[in-house]
Amino acid sequence: xxxxxxxxxxxxxxxxxxxxxxxxxxxxxxxxxxxxxxxxxxxxxxxxxxxxxxxxxxxxxxxxxxxxxxxxxxxxxxxxxxxxxxxxxxxxxxxxxxxxxxxxxxxxxxxxxxxxxxxxxxxxxxxxxxxxxxxxxxxxxxxxxxxxxxxxxxxxxxxxxxxxxx
Numbered sequence: 001x002x003x004x005x006x007x008x009x010x011x012x013x014x015x016x017x018x019x020x021x022x023x024x025x026x027x028x029x030x031x032x033x034x035x036x037x038x039x040x041x042x043x044x045x046x047x048x049x050x051x052x053x054x055x056x057x058x059x060x061x062x063x064x065x066x067x068x069x070x071x072x073x074x075x076x077x078x079x080x081x082x083x084x085x086x087x088x089x090x091x092x093x094x095x096x097x098x099x100x101x102x103x104x105x106x107x108x109x110x111x112x113x114x115x116x117x118x119x120x121x122x123x124x125x126x127x128x129x130x131x132x133x134x135x136x137x138x139x140x141x142x143x144x145x146x147x148x149x150x151x152x153x154x155x156x157x158x159x160x161x162x163x164x165x166x
Contacts, residue, residue, distance in 0.1 A: 055083030
C-alpha cells in the first residue's frame with residue numbers, strides 16, 4: 001500500500017520489510033528494530049495530529065508519532081491481529097479486521113467494536129460520514145449505527161466478495 005502524508009512524504013507498506021518513507025531525496029526504513037510490530041503492512045492512514053497508523057498482517061495496528069510506535073492488538077481488545085484496513089476519521093481510528101470494525105479513540109485510549117462482518121476486505125467513509133464495508137458477503141453501509149445490506153444484483157451462485165472500495 002502507498003500513502004502520502006501531510007508533509008509530502010511517500011510511505012510504502014511492504015510484504016515483509018515493514019514500511020519505508022521517501023522524503024524526495026532518500027528512503028528511510030522502519031521495521032521491527034525501529035519498533036514497528038509487524039513486517040507485513042496492509043494498510044496506512046494519517047490522523048489529524050499527523051500520527052501515522054499502520055495495519056499489519058499478524059501483529060495488529062500501530063501508531064507512529066514520528067519517534068515511537070504504539071501497538072494496538074489482540075491484547076488490547078482487537079478480535080484479530082490481522083488488520084486489513086485502517087481509516088483516520090475525525091477524532092477516532094477505524095481498524096478493520098476479518099470479522100469486523102473496531103473504533104479506537106486516541107484521546108480516551110478506548111477500543112470498541114462498532115460493526116461485525118464476515119471476512120472484511122475493505123472499508124471507506126463517504127462525505128456523509130457513512131462507513132462502507134466490502135466483505136465476502138458483499139457491500140454493507142453503516143449509518144447511524146445500523147448495518148444496511150446493499151444489493152449489488154449479483155446473480156445467485158456467483159461470488160459476492162468485495163475486495164476494494166474507494
